[in-house]
Each structure stands twice: as C-alpha cells, then as structure tokens.
Amino acid sequence: xxxxxxxxxxxxxxxxxxxxxxxxxxxxxxxxxxxxxxxxxxxxxxxxxxxxxxxxxxxxxxxxxxxxxxxxxxxxxxxxxxxxxxxxxxxxxxxxxxxxxxxxxxxxxxxxxxxxxxxxxxxxxxxxxxxxxxxxxxxxxxxxxxxxxxxxxxxxxxxxxxxxxxxxxxxxxxxxxxxxxxxxxxxxxxxxxxxxxxxxxxxxxxxxxxxxxxxxxxxxxxxxxxxxxxxxxxxxxxxxxxxxxxxxxxxxxxxxxxxxxxxxxxxxxxxxxxxxxxxxxxxxxxxxxxxxxxxxxxxxxxxxxxxxxxxxxxxxxxxxxxxxxxxxxxxxxxxxxxxxxxxxxxxxxxxxxxxxxxxxxxxxxxxxxxxxxxxxxxxxxxxxxxxxxxxxxxxxxxxxxxxxxxxxxxxxxxxxxxxxxxxxxxxxxxxxxxxxxxxxxxxxxxxxxxxxxxxxxxxxxxxxxxxxxxxxxxxxxxxxxxxxxxxxxxxxxxxxxxxxxxxxxxxxxxxxxxxx
Numbered sequence: 001x002x003x004x005x006x007x008x009x010x011x012x013x014x015x016x017x018x019x020x021x022x023x024x025x026x027x028x029x030x031x032x033x034x035x036x037x038x039x040x041x042x043x044x045x046x047x048x049x050x051x052x053x054x055x056x057x058x059x060x061x062x063x064x065x066x067x068x069x070x071x072x073x074x075x076x077x078x079x080x081x082x083x084x085x086x087x088x089x090x091x092x093x094x095x096x097x098x099x100x101x102x103x104x105x106x107x108x109x110x111x112x113x114x115x116x117x118x119x120x121x122x123x124x125x126x127x128x129x130x131x132x133x134x135x136x137x138x139x140x141x142x143x144x145x146x147x148x149x150x151x152x153x154x155x156x157x158x159x160x161x162x163x164x165x166x167x168x169x170x171x172x173x174x175x176x177x178x179x180x181x182x183x184x185x186x187x188x189x190x191x192x193x194x195x196x197x198x199x200x201x202x203x204x205x206x207x208x209x210x211x212x213x214x215x216x217x218x219x220x221x222x223x224x225x226x227x228x229x230x231x232x233x234x235x236x237x238x239x240x241x242x243x244x245x246x247x248x249x250x251x252x253x254x255x256x257x258x259x260x261x262x263x264x265x266x267x268x269x270x271x272x273x274x275x276x277x278x279x280x281x282x283x284x285x286x287x288x289x290x291x292x293x294x295x296x297x298x299x300x301x302x303x304x305x306x307x308x309x310x311x312x313x314x315x316x317x318x319x320x321x322x323x324x325x326x327x328x329x330x331x332x333x334x335x336x337x338x339x340x341x342x343x344x345x346x347x348x349x350x351x352x353x354x355x356x357x358x359x360x361x362x363x364x365x366x367x368x369x370x371x372x373x374x375x376x377x378x379x380x381x382x383x384x385x386x387x388x389x390x391x392x393x394x395x396x397x398x399x400x401x402x403x404x405x406x407x408x409x410x411x412x413x414x415x416x417x418x419x420x421x422x423x424x425x426x427x428x429x430x431x432x433x434x435x436x437x438x439x440x441x442x443x444x445x446x447x448x449x450x451x452x453x454x455x456x457x458x459x460x461x462x463x464x465x466x467x468x469x470x471x472x473x474x475x476x477x478x479x480x481x482x483x484x485x486x487x488x489x490x491x492x493x494x495x496x497x498x499x500x501x502x503x504x505x506x507x508x509x510x511x512x513x514x515x516x
Contacts, residue, residue: 022113030197033072038079040109040143042431047143048108048201049136050082053193054186056102057158062278063170063182066104066189081107081136085159086286088132097136101162101282106155106190107135109146112202120455121203123194123233124154125187127214127241127420131160131291144428148452151203153194157186157219160291166258166299167266169274178299180258185302187219191232209235209455213423217241217323221389222296225307225316235458237451238323239426240382240419242389243307245295246329248381249350249502249509252306258297265289306513308506311392318396320458322451323386324403324479327493330378332419336371343370354505361498380494384502387479390471399458402471404493406483407443410435422482426451439484446486 024046027034037048054066061067082105083097112119124140126133135154142152157163166180195205210233212220220236221243223229244250269288271277277285298306310316330336337343343364347355362373383404390400405422410433412421424432428448430441450460450468460468466486472478476492 024110024112024114024202027075028115028200030200031071032069034075035078036075037108042143043111043147045109045111045143045146046201048078048110050080050105051078051108052082052104053106053155053190054104057104057162057182057186058101060278062101062162063165063167063179063274065174065176065182065185069193081105082156084134084136085156086162086282087128087134087159088286088291097134101158103134103156103158104186104189105135106153106193107142108198108201109142109152110201110203111146111149112151115200115202117202118199118204118207119149119151119202120207120209120452121151121153121194121198121205122209122211122237122451122455123191124152125157125210125212125216125219126154127212127216128159130164130183130215130294133159133215138432139423139429140427141429142427144430145426145448145452148428148448150452150455151198151201153190153198155187155190157183157190159183160294161265161285161289164258164294164296165262165265165289166255166297167262167274168259170262171255171259171299173274176299176301178255178301180255180262180297181299181302183294184219184222184296188223188226188228188232188302191223191229195232206234207455208233209237211237211239211451212241213239214241214246214419218243218245218296222303222307223317224319224321224393225310226302227304228302229317233317233319235320235322235455237454238321238386238389239422240325240329240386242323242382242385243311244385246382246419248378248385249505251308251509251513252303253295253297255297255299308510309513311389312510314392314395316392316396318398319393320399320454321390321393322401322403322454322460323389324405324482325379325383325386326417326419326421327404327406328379328416328418328421329382330375330419331415333378336378337374338367338371340364340367340370343374346374351505352508354501354508357501357504361501380498381502383494384499387471387499388503388506391473394471400471401454401460401468402479403468404479404481404489406481407440409433410437410440417483422447425482443482443486447482 027036040047052069083100085103086099140154146152163183170179210220217238218241347358351358362377364370390402394400425444426447428444453462454460468480469488479489
C-alpha cells in the first residue's frame, strides 16, 4: 500500500511538472478590457488575482444590487489579491489583504495553454457564517486543484450588514422591490461574469460547477433554488451546508421580518434615512450596524418563496450535485447545549409533536448525556440535509453523489473529522501541512480528482479511483466514505431511524410553511 501511495504522489508531481511547461498566452481579453496575470510558483500555470466582476459597492452603490464593471483602457494588472470584504472575526490564511467595501473581485487559476482548451470550471464560494472569509485565504489556494485539469475560481462577496441589511427604504428604491440579499446577488454577478468571460481563460462556459462549504454551501443550494440562476451553471457541490444552512430544519426569514430588524438597527444608529447612512464611514457602519444574524431572506426576487418549498415542489434548477458532510461537524461550533433541561426544551421547540421521538434517539438523562446527544443530533441533521439535497436533485432527473468525510487530520485528534476538516484534502494541499502522512496525501489526491471529474462529466468516477456508488434512496451502500480508507459505506450513518425522523420533521416543517 505504501509503495502504491508513493507512486500516486509521484505521478501527481509528474503532472505538475508537465503542466509547468506551458501556460496561457497573456494578456487575456475580457469584455471589459485586457488582463495580465502572473505565473504560479509550483506549476507555472496562469493566475489572475483581483479581477473585478462588479463595480465597487461604495457611496450610492452601498446596499444596492451589484452594478456592472466599467471598461478599462490598456492592460490591467491582475497580479495582487484584492481587499477582503469588510468583516470581523477570524479569516483563515496568513497575510490577508486589508478589508474594504471595494471588494467585489475574483481570482482565476487556469492550467490551460490555449483559450481553446475548454476545461471544466469550478467556482468556489467561501464559508464563514456570512460575516467573515475571503477568496484569497491560503486554505482556498486553487493551484493544486486546478492542476487536475480545471479552471478554478475563488471570489469575495459582501458580508455582514454590508451584504445582508434589509430595510423598507432599500426595498422601496429597488427595481425588484427587495433588499438584504446583496451578498447572494454578488455571487450571482460573479457567476454571470464567469459565464461571459471564462472561455478566454481556457474554460468551458457550458461546464460551470458552483461549489461551497458551510455558508458557501448555503449560498450554492439557494442559488440552485433561485429562478435567477437559470442556465448559469450545470453542477453544484455542497460541503457541510445546504439550503437551510448548517443549523438544521428551520424556515428562512421573510423580507418583511428582515426589514423590521434592519429598520431597528438603522434607528438605533441614529440615522434618519438610508441616504444619511450611506454617507457614514465604513468603520462607523461596521461598528454600529451589527453583522449578527446576517443571512439571506425570502425576498420574492432571488427567492420567490422559502427554498424548502421550492425543493419540495421540484421547481429548483435541474443541476447535478455532489454533496456531503463530516462525521464530527458539531464540535467546531463550541460545546453546544450543556444542560439536560435546556436540551429537552430545544427538542420541544424544534420538533413539536415529534419531540418525544427525537428524545428517544437523543436522550437527555443527564447534562453530559444531553450534551453528547446535542452534538450527535447536530451532526446527523446536517448529514440528513445534504443527503436530502441529493434526493431533490435525483427527483429532477439529475445525477447525485453523496459522501461522508471521516478522516481525522494529523494534530486534530481532539476535534475529529470536524467542520472544515475536508478542505485541505479537496483542494489537494499536500504541501501545506508538514504533519501529513502518505495516507493524507493519497486522500487529497483522490478527493481532488473526484471533484474535478464531477465538474468535467457530472460523474466523479474514473479509472484508478475507488468506485463512488450512486445513492440508493437512503439505503445502505449509497454513500462514499472519505476516511482512512475510501470505500462505499457498509454501516449507514446516520441510521435509517434517524433519517426517517428528520424526514418526518421536514414534512412537519413544510406544513408549517404552507400555512404561513
């Protein structure tokens, strides 16, 4: 086994060295002007950093739908990452650019040696709870993934109150009578830019895959639900986040509800109008209009109704999906509910008539047992949601491929295969962790190959890889386990009784939405 792993890794390095022999001719002409990128250090492939896909959302454009990029004369240098969108908290990666409202830029790694290459395209939507993160973080470096034969793109989108503030005045001035989904519309604008321009970078505009993790998976799933996405992408990859996010079975807030919250925030700030608030400094808005609770809303435009209804009715975009979650998701978000009484209250509030059935599966006989039950239920409900996404897309006649990530990265034994643990593997960052073993490098090589194969054909399978089974309607054996060994599951996790509970809870959820 060890010898075969070394052969795999040697083969990968050989591919990299061959890729370094050719690069896309530059400058590249886009519809807005010419771009000059740079060459990556590892392979010499072309890299374009800080490419504008929308006008700066500043001044009068603050809290407006993304506006078109203005054309430029001459050759624009695309050699430096742009600033991250305004944010607080932790953003993974070293030496991050400073934050700014002028942040609507994307980055392109292309291994193509000619514009005629027509390679599949992967567009990465970062996570971070809608209040942090950027496309320039080291953890999202796209070179090794692109070297497998795809154009890889990362991007920034507006975060926090800059990306998700809804307000009656904003809705009234909008030609679509909506507000608060600016970050989502940014991603949509970026996808449209890619559709229009990516052929010049050696990408195929008819083989675009959106992929995202955590909040990014939430974005991708809701763009699958949105009628505004028609024809823009052919496939979707969702990692640890789907249409209801990562918090389980909950309804999405309405525009009216978010407008009330937004009006309260603006009033508390002391601004008499949105026009006045647009005159405030970036720092003043960031410090006084909280990002907490920033999320998309059902605005009647991007989302005509709750995405749960859209998926249940089968009116979402008919795209192929690859989706999954990790074995120890809940650990990432802290200790969770730690008291038995609080957990029982949580069960009653969330599961209503199904709460006793829930507590049979997730008991609360003591504080310690209740805490373990909460973490297990959290992880299982997220796994159910990703698997449900596959069921929805199968119902639209599209391919669906499901995974369950169980490998524990070296040095993370206390956290297990937690939220985000899969990212270095799917990006194939074999060179970034000195603690990785041959097994880690093999898993990264396999995962990145699966992802690119899916983007290319809609099927992750290829010669030399463990067979990825097709889903079997929640029957055992229909999920690929990405663990110390990559193989089809033999023991169904979550179990059938758990999946049936969440299915029942979802039906209860749909009834509630229907009565709203």
